[in-house]
């Protein structure tokens with residue numbers, strides 16, 4: 267058995283809109299997540315984070331289409347698998363997926379235990395209701411949720427409790443990869459903390475072998491993930507350890523992203539937020555050169571005409587820029 | 602700072618909302634009093650279920666009050682008829698957390714913007730003038746009207762929708778803007794851009810801005826005054842510096858301490 271739980275090579279996918287336009291929301295993305303590791307994905311709204319999540323589990327239902335690349339989950343190549351088969355044999359067992367705002371999409375007329383019965387029915391139809399209840403009760407208690415929750419309706423739970431319940435249901439079959447898309451963004455800080463604590467303990471106890479955590483909240487990513495990948499307009503612009511990505515970002519966009527974090531600390535009111543002016547390019551016809559060039563403070567004439575490849579530097583870090591690490595650091599030093 | 606020479610724009614006395622009856626009763630907002638000034642930026646902060654959205658809905662006149670009064674520009678608010686309500690809504694507008702829920706999915710973006718022009722009495726303007734106004738509003742939020750025309754709101758990304766909501770406000774130019782978690786779905790960088798736009802609008806039209814948020818960093822950054830809400834009550838209020846740098850209540854201290862940290866270890870043992 268390999269140590270790599272999820273490997274994606276050169277994945278490219280597109281939406282075909284009702285006007286027949288192609289929108290390349292995921293463009294040649296490669297990534298790897300090892301056993302016991304978590305990867306954070308950050309980036310501006312619309313950069314393709316949720317689309318990447320769907321794409322890397324092979325979930326190609328129109329308008330989303332696969333156009334190239336390979337996906338391997340725990341040694342099994344699922345490239346080209348029929349999406350209906352993905353739904354049956356990958357989702358829930360190998361990959362647990364918590365979509366953005368999942369907690370608000372729970373059918374309000376059903377009790378929590380019924381959602382768990384659904385999970386079992388899809389993957390282990392022989393289990394009896396009693397068996398399912400016993401497993402669910404045991405599991406909920408291990409992850410710190412009261413067993414009474416099983417008999418409640420979604421509306422009877424607070425936001426934080428509801429989100430932790432959704433997570434528990436998703437991972438009850440102990441998936442190889444958990445993909446959580448903005449699992450805590452709508453919650454207050456205390457509930458957020460509980461969600462993060464739960465995710466960390468699921469990883470530490472091996473209920474979940476590896477995790478992809480999507481969020482725009484960088485301080486959260488820093489607290490849960492080992493590595494961080496920053497996306498911009500459908501492409502990876504930087505991949506580094508969480509620490510490097512937050513404290514020493516190389517790509518000008520990552521730097522902008524980190525520079526706009528606001529924390530309630532003295533003196534903060536006197537500094538101006540460093541919003542990056544401008545907006546990302548239209549993914550219908552992205553620019554030929556660097557996609558960030560138009561907004562970049564360090565842009566050179568070549569940037570707008572030449573496509574930029576990802577560079578790999580010492581320590582396995584990668585970033586997408588025509589400037590070398592030394593040139594970038596020099597530029598940042600001069601402000 | 603709240604400039605006391607300015608006029609009180611919105612005032613509440615003993616404002617209360619009770620949902621349900623008998624044993625099922627929830628007192629969502631419990632006798633709150635406040636005075637918001639013209640051009641003031643206010644944040645209302647509190648954990649989930651503390652009553653923030655309920656208060657916002659009462660201020661907007663979307664739900665009735667159980668007790669208490671609301672005064673707008675010194676006069677008791679009157680929204681007893683549909684016509685008076687419409688008049689009131691020219692002065693107070695809102696942006697909500699989930700941009701997707703704020704649009705009618707059957708209306709194209711053009712009509713979303715045209716509606717705003719019509720609300721401001723521009724119904725009779727020639728189309729060329731309306732086009733100019735719509736283009737200007739889109740430009741203000743860094744959108745291109747040519748790229749939006751004939752599209753439906755659901756064809757935009759979350760960030761584009763958020764911007765479109767601000768373009769609406771730009772056209773409507775209300776006296777008061779209530780923003781309920783306006784940036785919780787967007788990244789730090791777009792958040793900075795959107796806050797910039799709202800502050801700029803405030804400066805241009807002296808709008809009163811009320812932020813409702815879980816995000817204490819945001820509250821500290823933008824506001825003149827901060828109100829901390831716990832179970833329907835304002836437990837603490839004052840200038841942003843007073844409340845956030847020197848909180849008196851344990852509840853406020855907890856909210857501040859629970860913000861995820863990057864410069865020091867985030868203590869997960871407290872939950």
Ligand SMILES: Nc1ncnc2c1ncn2[C@@H]1O[C@H](COP(=O)(O)OP(=O)(O)OP(=O)(O)O)[C@@H](O)[C@H]1O
Nearest residue numbers: 281291310311312313314315316317329757758759
């Ligand atoms: N069903 C769809 N049809 C056409 N285009 C789409 C569709 N869904 C998303 N897109 C486009 O694909 C791009 C990527 O969208 P995606 O939802 O993956 O972004 P995201 O990074 O998850 O953003 P957010 O942070 O707002 O959730 C956007 O430009 C969006 O407009």
Ligand SMILES: Nc1ncnc2c1ncn2[C@@H]1O[C@H](COP(=O)(O)OP(=O)(O)OP(=O)(O)O)[C@@H](O)[C@H]1O
Nearest residue numbers: 425620621627629648649650651652653654655656
């Ligand atoms: N329509 C309703 N019927 C019954 N109870 C309600 C209704 N709307 C809100 N409540 C209750 O009122 C209380 C306050 O809810 P409210 O939505 O105002 O909180 P909030 O501070 O906005 O929370 P959040 O941060 O989660 O948005 C909660 O206990 C909620 O369950």
Ligand SMILES: [Mg+2]
Nearest residue numbers: 315316317366
């Ligand atoms: Mg998304």
Ligand SMILES: [Mg+2]
Nearest residue numbers: 653654655781
């Ligand atoms: Mg609310």
